[in-house]
Amino acid sequence: MILSYLITALRAFKNQKQHFILNVLGLSVGLAAAILVALFAKNELSYDSQQPHAERVYRVGQDFSKLGLAVVPIFNYVQSKQAEDYSQVEEVFGLTMVELTREAMVDVSYRNQGYKLNALYGATANIENFIALKTLAGDLTTAMSTPDSLALSESEALRIFGRTDVIGETLTHEQGQYTVRAVFADLKDNTHFAFKNLVYVKHDPSKIDINSSYVYMRVAEGTDTDALAKTLTKRFFSNSMLEQVSLELHPLLDLHLTAKSPFEMKAGGAKQVVMICVGLSVLLILIAGFNFINMTIAQSTKRAKEVGVRKALGASKGQLVTQFLSESVLVSILSMVIACALVELLLPSFNQLVDRELVVNYASEFGIAIIVVAIAVGILAGLYPAFFISSFSAKRVLSGDLQRGNTAIWVRKSLLTLQASLAIGLIIASITLLKQLTYLQSLPLGYETTQRLVISELPVGEVFTKEKNALVNRISAIQGVQQTTVIDTRLTVSINNTLMPTWPNGEASGSLTPVVGASYDVVKTLGLKLVAGRDFSREFAGDWASRENGVTSTGTIVTESVARQAGYTNMSDIIGKVIKDSGRGIDMRVVGVVEDVKVGNAKDANSNIMFLCGFNFLSPVSELILTIDQQNLPYIKAQIAEVLASSANIYEPKINLLADNYKTLLKGDERISNVVLIFTGLAVFLTCLGTFGLASFATVRRQKEVAVRKVLGASRISIVNIIAKEFLVLVAVSIAIAYPVTYLLVGDWLANFNDRIEQAVWVYLVAAVAVATITWVTVASLAFKAASTRPSLILRYE
Structure with a gap:
């Protein structure tokens, strides 16, 4: 039985090549986008989940917003240790910014060769209770509790020494030397921590006014962290400061997506990006599924006689549904295979777009999820067409009467209207995003960035x-x-x-x-x-x-x-x-x-x-x-590095053009705009496929009408416009839906900027005209073909 279904499906694919190719193309594009975005979302939501007791760890932040400043994730470690006096706080860990506070030397030398200790932080001895680190050599607890001790990451040990068995080696600096007492594996990418080297730092109890540490607290289960933060605020700040500054406790698992301070160890992600990507990928799968339904039904008349003959020979409705569902699932699985191939081709570019190093492991739960989703899409997208086609009456089909009710047409038009609304909204959003970024880049900063x-x-x-x-x-x-x-x-x-x-x-x-x-x-x-x-x-x-x-x-x-x-x-x-x-x-x-x-x-x-x-x-x-003089930039940089090394023992200095530093500020929003642009292009492409499917159905359904009009003297252009009219009406409805929703959503995004553009009327007009034009061209290409067919070929059996 299964073999019979398979042979029949392959025969159907062969006989309807165009229909088969369009279905596979639409589903594979939608699935590929969904896989990429799901991989990105999974990675974003996994940040710091590997840390010990991650769900109970919070980072201390100081809220200066009442003074017109931001929330700063820096606090004084000595003060924070006093929080352990409260039963709700089990343990406190500190990570100190030595590179900015100069509490330790970052410029060192080994065998007369200068190096900069990249991403150097001071850590307290209980670091392994808060961060999942794999120690390759030595002991981290000893290193972080012994003066003049250093712990190197694997990559830093290889960079400086060329090997990792370096316990006991020394690095010389201006004020003495460090002894390497531990080597640890490089941190995973999915963590907000970004240190590469760790050093022992002594915290002076008398300097409680110096805020230089990232402070993390592990709290007891069931702790009301808001109440705890208020308690700590009252303890650490005088009455005059209580109305201006407060402490906050930020969940470790949320830091990657919510922490936006300029003092973060590394650039985090954004909930907005994740939500946009996930939302758009779901929409793409839905659009691809809608297209599958529309195009399958559009081709249903070509298989009506097959259904009639099968029913006449005794085939049950269940058997026919199973046949057409198996074809749908087969198309979906084939699309999944092509989608996975597309993912492998596009993953390097996608990684560059989202600034991540993502890898697909197909032999994992993620791989199983891909298969399950592909089969589910095949079944869900194929259910309606399967029941639609299998419901044909053998008597009516074989007698040439294949009239259907208005419900199915209404459903398909509604789906196309939704697709067009999404396309219009995405076009408006992408153009506005680009205009806003261009505006920000052209804003007068008050200082020059060039040269x-x-x-x-x-x-x-x-x-x-x-x-x-x-x-x-x-x-x-x-x-x-x-x-x-x-x-x-x-x-x-x-x-x-x-x-x-x-x-x-x-x-x-x-x-x-x-x-x-x-x-x-x-x-x-x-x-x-x-x-x-x-x-x-x-x-x-x-x-x-x-x-x-x-x-x-x-x-x-x-x-x-x-x-x-x-x-x-x-x-x-x-x-x-x-x-x-x-x-x-x-x-x-x-x-x-x-x-x-x-x-x-x-x-x-x-x-x-x-x-x-x-x-x-x-x-x-x-x-x-x-x-x-920017023409001499390479020479100037090389000379500066030489001067700093020889005159100040400063190695591997950070030397950048001010213009490049400013461009990095816009990377996050530029990333959002690129994602929206890509998905907009895909949505418009899939919308075109959907329009093609429904237009195919409409032209087949109205081919006798077209033939009669030609006999009565109608021109091809007038016939094209008559058929295209009903689709342009759908576009008009789409515009009415898309305009207010898009205006509100884009307005909310623009409100995040102090300096922003106003939404332009011409952008909305361009989006509407673009979708209307694409729709007319798609429909016209099919209608023109129908209008060019000789009426005698259509009406000869009437």
Whole structure:
């Protein structure tokens, strides 16, 4: 019996090649997209699930949103240990940012060869209770509890030593040496942790005001973490700070998709991307299934006589349903095989698109799920066509009467309307996404990104000095370097420090104002637009910060936003006025006003900035900004690396163009737009297939009408338009559905940006016209063929 079904199915495929190819093409494309997205979603949702007691581990965050800043995932480890006094907290673990705090040396040498310890963090000795690490050699607990000890990842050990059996080896740095006491396997990709090397760090109990650690707490089962966070907030902050700052406990399993702080160890994912991908992939499978139904029914008349003969010979309805379902499942399985081949071809490009290293393991639960989904799609998509075709009456079929009710036609038109609505919405969304990204890239930042080179994470003491030092002089002397300045903030990341100013009229601001420590010539080097006053200059001794009688005096350059907050509409009027921060004892004399500067990411960049000359809020590192001749970029980079190694023992420095740093801010949204563009193209393609299927059915159903109209003198174009009219009506209904829904969804997405475009009417018109045109062309191609057929061939049996 099964063999008979198989032979019949193969014979049907051979006789209906076009129908078979279109069905396989539609299903394979839909399944391939679903497999890729399911693989991506599975990976995104698996982040940190391998960690011990992951469901009960939380990371501490400080919420500064009431002060106009973000939630920062950094806290003081010494303070956090006090949380173990509460029964709800079982254990506390700390991971310290030594690279930024300079609590350990990142530049080392081995056998006179310099290296930079990449992604170096200080860890407490209980690290293995919080992170699933495979120790290859030595002992991690010993390493993280012994001074001057180092634990290397496998890749770092191979990079530096060329082997992993390196226990007892030493690496020399400026202040001494490290002894390697452990080697661990590289971290898996699906974790938010991103360290490559670990070092012992001593936490000073007297320095509870320094926040430099990622703090993780394992809580007891059933703990109310919101209540615990409020309790810890009251314990660690004074009454004056309780209304401004609070602690939050963020679930470890949610960090990858929800944590968006600029201080994250590595860039996380986004729920929005996962939801969009999953939603669109489900829609693609549905569209592919709808197409299968439409095209199978469109071809049903060609098999009507076969059904009639089988019924006349005694075939039951159950046997016929089984026959047509087996054909559907066979098509689905074949489509699955082709889809898997497409996945293997497209996976490298897809990995690049989503910035992941995904691999399909077919000999796993995921592989079984693919087979189950393929069979389910075959059965579900084939049920309606199977019952539809098997319900033909043998008497009516063999007598040439094959009229069907209106219900089936209504269902198929509804499916096509839904497909067209999705296509219109996706076209609108993709065009708007591209326009928004283009707009963000063209926004005036207040500083120049072209021909600016950034040397990151340089020790403040090496470059942030009042007098020119040897290191900066040597870099400035490199051919192609035109101008230099130093700042203590990463312009494309986030503001590090703030103060609460009192304006020249004595009025307190009541909110925090971001500040950037800077050296001389900051306006000239960064390309700031000077509105009033002047740049920081060595010609004015009072510009550089100096402390006397408990008060720090410094020159400041403010943005127009700050000047307006201070109550000045004429920017020149604030020049020479003094802005104070009484809490810290700082007097800031305004020497210049510049156009607003955007510091931070594209969505919530700060623009009310104050540049302070020679003043640094305990930041251990700084950035050296160079104006360069970009044609000499490779030479300049090589020379800078040589100077830093020979003059400051700084190896493998981070040297990037400022323009490249800014582009990385938009990668997340660019990734979303690319995903939407790809799925939009697939949706439009599958919609065309669906239109083709329904148009095929319509032309077959109305072929006698077409023949009669031709006999009565109708032209081919008029006949094409008559048939296409009913499809254009469906497109009109699709537009009415798609417009309001798309407007709301796209509007919500745009609301995430401080600087955003307005939704354009022409985008909606283009989407509607595009779908209408594609629909008309698809229908017209079939209708024209029907209208070109000789009426005698259709009406000869009438």
